[in-house]
Amino acid sequence: MARLQLPAIKRDPAKILANGKATAPPVTEKNVKEEKAMSINVGIPQALLYHEFGELWRNFFTNLDIPVTVSGATTKRVLDRGTSLAEDESCLPLKLYLGHAESLLGSCSHLFVPRIVRYHRDFFLCAKFAGLPDIVRNTFGLNAGQVIAPNIDGYRPLCRLGAIRTAAGAVGRSLLAGAASYRRALQTWRQRPPAAGGPAVGKVALIGHSYVLRDPFLGGEIIALLAARGVATVTPADLDGKAAYAETRRHAPEVYWQLSARLAGAACHYARRPDVAGLVLVSCFGCGPDSLMNEYLEQQVLKDCGKPYLVLSLDEQTGRAGVATRVEAFWDLVERRRRQ
Numbered sequence: 001m002a003r004l005q006l007p008a009i010k011r012d013p014a015k016i017l018a019n020g021k022a023t024a025p026p027v028t029e030k031n032v033k034e035e036k037a038m039s040i041n042v043g044i045p046q047a048l049l050y051h052e053f054g055e056l057w058r059n060f061f062t063n064l065d066i067p068v069t070v071s072g073a074t075t076k077r078v079l080d081r082g083t084s085l086a087e088d089e090s091c092l093p094l095k096l097y098l099g100h101a102e103s104l105l106g107s108c109s110h111l112f113v114p115r116i117v118r119y120h121r122d123f124f125l126c127a128k129f130a131g132l133p134d135i136v137r138n139t140f141g142l143n144a145g146q147v148i149a150p151n152i153d154g155y156r157p158l159c160r161l162g163a164i165r166t167a168a169g170a171v172g173r174s175l176l177a178g179a180a181s182y183r184r185a186l187q188t189w190r191q192r193p194p195a196a197g198g199p200a201v202g203k204v205a206l207i208g209h210s211y212v213l214r215d216p217f218l219g220g221e222i223i224a225l226l227a228a229r230g231v232a233t234v235t236p237a238d239l240d241g242k243a244a245y246a247e248t249r250r251h252a253p254e255v256y257w258q259l260s261a262r263l264a265g266a267a268c269h270y271a272r273r274p275d276v277a278g279l280v281l282v283s284c285f286g287c288g289p290d291s292l293m294n295e296y297l298e299q300q301v302l303k304d305c306g307k308p309y310l311v312l313s314l315d316e317q318t319g320r321a322g323v324a325t326r327v328e329a330f331w332d333l334v335e336r337r338r339r340q
């Protein structure tokens with residue numbers, strides 16, 4: 001297994017004069033920090049919430065002149081590696097995360113793995129997000145300095161400031177520089193373009209986590225299959241977050257997990273919308289919140305909505321041919337209904 005290379009602090013020999021007197025700046029705490037920052041390269045696994053906040057995280061570091069390496073696209077090999085590294089009962093996205101993290105080890109000095117407990121007033125994230133830095137450290141035998149793990153546990157500015165301090169400090173930057181960098185990164189992130197639309201013969205709502213639907217190797221396959229038939233897809237990300245949470249509060253106020261609440265709200269909304277011809281629930285093997293939420297959605301929302309629906313559960317063994325067959329059969333059913 002490759003190992004993260006912590007930056008070594010080296011003096012530049014070119015800065016040593018022939019008479020032996022060093023022209024290099026004195027070794028002050030500030031200079032050591034600057035030199036350290038120069039040899040830092042932050043790796044970010046392209047998995048889990050990278051699919052929502054990746055651009056924000058990347059820009060935060062690049063605004064601070066810190067090079068960033070994002071892991072490549074998901075492949076079967078990345079998934080297989082993650083599966084062999086993870087505990088058996090881990091959910092599929094966590095296995096994938098570990099595969100992506102491992103692929104960065106040889107080329108980065110640090111991994112950015114935020115500890116996210118919650119960032120919404122009313123909801124929490126599932127425990128995997130809170131434990132992610134520890135899981136990564138333990139899996140790869142890394143020390144605390146090699147994993148940049150800001151603690152995100154709240155929605156108030158003070159909490160954000162604490163997280164910025166940790167992330168900026170880990171790469172030798174001040175809180176002030178970190179806050180300015182974060183502000184700029186946030187502005188850019190908020191201006192990101194909405195999902196592309198386009199002509200379509202029908203619309204299917206895919207209900208699943210962003211890190212499943214936006215990963216070309218997982219949900220991307222389903223989107224491509226439908227697109228090949230001229231079918232447009234909408235996802236929970238296409239629905240304003242506030243609208244989705246309001247739906248959930250109305251229909252399932254007991255939902256505690258933020259990502260499940262987003263899915264439930266989107267399912268309730270799309271099940272009513274006349275331009276949505278059918279719904280596909282895309283869940284992951286090993287996801288506790290999904291297993292409860294899918295049951296609820298199937299019994300309370302989908303069975304009575306009068307639209308065809310399909311429940312797909314993906315795991316590392318799921319064959320592409322099997323998914324394609326089920327999605328195509330589902331779309332045939334939608335088309336038959338639309339013609340009636």
Ligand code: SF4
Pocket residue numbers: 091092093094126127128129209259284286287288289290
């Ligand atoms: S919500 Fe489910 S899929 Fe997502 S990290 Fe938690 S257990 Fe895994």
